[in-house]
Amino acid sequence: MSTQKNVDVLVIGAGPSGTIAASIIKQAGLSVQVVEKMLFPRFVIGESLLPRCMEALEEAKFLDAVKAKHFQQKDGAKFVMDGQVCDFNFMQQFTPGWKWTWQVPRAEFDKTLADQCEAMGVPISYQTEVTDIKIAEDGSSVTTVKTADGNEETIHAKFIIDGSGYGRVIPRLFGLERPSSQLPRKTVFCHMTDPKRSEAVEPNRITVYVHDANTWIWVIPFSNGNTSVGYVGSPEFFDKYTGTPAAQFKALIHAQPELAMRFDESEMLWEPRTLQSWSVTTDTFYGNGFVLTGNVTEFLDPVFSSGVTLASVSAQLASHLVIRHLRGEQVDWQNDYMEKMQLGIGVFRTYVNGWYDGTLFDIFFAENRNPEIMSQICSVLAGYVWDENNPFVKNHEKNVRTLSRYLKSSKTTA
Secondary structure, eight states, X not given: OEEEEEEEEEEEOOSHHHHHHHHHHHHTTOOEXXXXXXXXXXXXXXXXXXXXXXXXXXXXXXXXXXXXXXOEEEOEXXXXXXXXXXXXXXXXXXXXXXXXXXXXXXXXXXXXXXXXXXXXXXXXXXXXXXXXXXXXXXXXEEEEEEOTTSOEEEEEEEEEEEOOGGGXXXXXXXXXXXXXXXXXXEEEEEEEEOTTGGGSSSTTSOEEEEEETTEEEEEXXXXXXXXXXXXXXXXXXXXXXXXXXXXXXXXXXHTSHHHHHHSTTOXXXXXXXXXXXXXXXXXXXXXXXXXXXXXXXXXXXXXXXXXXXHHHHHHHHHHHHHHHHHTTOOOOHIIIIIHHHHHHHXXXXXXXXXXXXXXXXXXXXXXXXXXXXHHHHHHHHTTOTTOTTSHHHHXXXXXXXXXXXXXXXXXXXX
């Protein structure tokens, strides 16, 4: 049995980028349909948000629904290496904007956004897989989907927004994928009970531990009393840990003294999971009748929690351009979308690369950190990577490298 639907905009994916885009488009008076391959709630990595996300959530009218969940408030981030601490407080950031955000179990967070989207009148079809897309010269499209009951449907749309995340529907169907410049990395992670949380210094703060030069650990406390813990490093790092996934993860926990003390009485809430070689990109972020948002464009690395921010901002920007396009306005997708998104991605890439080559260690753990410079870097870590009034955004790569060299030379001559 085959049925047909007609909408102004088809959104692929019900994650944050898809629901934010769908909400903004719905508010503009256009018809929109969301299709999602998975059944929500479903697990996904990326549990620490950045303040820049809040602007997109506010415009999508999701803030009240998220606040009602009482997720753990996030006011900054703490980095620890060999007992040295670098603490970023979003209240001290250079760029005007939100000074806080949340740490969230993503399954619940994403379901909250999707439910609110449906409450606004946007239909979401779960367990619905896109199997084919045909786009005409005028940009209109016919998308074939397979529904949960095995039926086939066609959706006629004037425009498609692909927010399918790791599913990367359009890049996969249209052959747009290409390798990322990032080195392959692996993560092993788990949600754990946290009975000793109150004994920790600033127990609710997200903390990143430098385990060794190439390996780091995230500790993300949730308001429900559980905590997300994950190791990230080269695939070779994990080869020395053998046994069952639980045994491997227990050995990893005990390999870091701070974690061994905090989590020695913890229980794993599910078997530890593994992700590997996640960095991807595409040839283009847009095309005739479609635009890509979120991880479909590019995903760098989890170290600075950039994923949801790039997803939120790209959805916010893309949806406004789609609205303009469907109203008959001329849209310069290259300048107004792709180059703008590449600017933010490029800033995050500099900091990701600086983390893994040790450049940021020189800055974060310097003895005499300049407060003004640290506030400018704090703005980057808050997700304000489009603020070109910030010298560590406008000339990000040059200024990060120059500062690192200066601090190293100062340490050598001291």
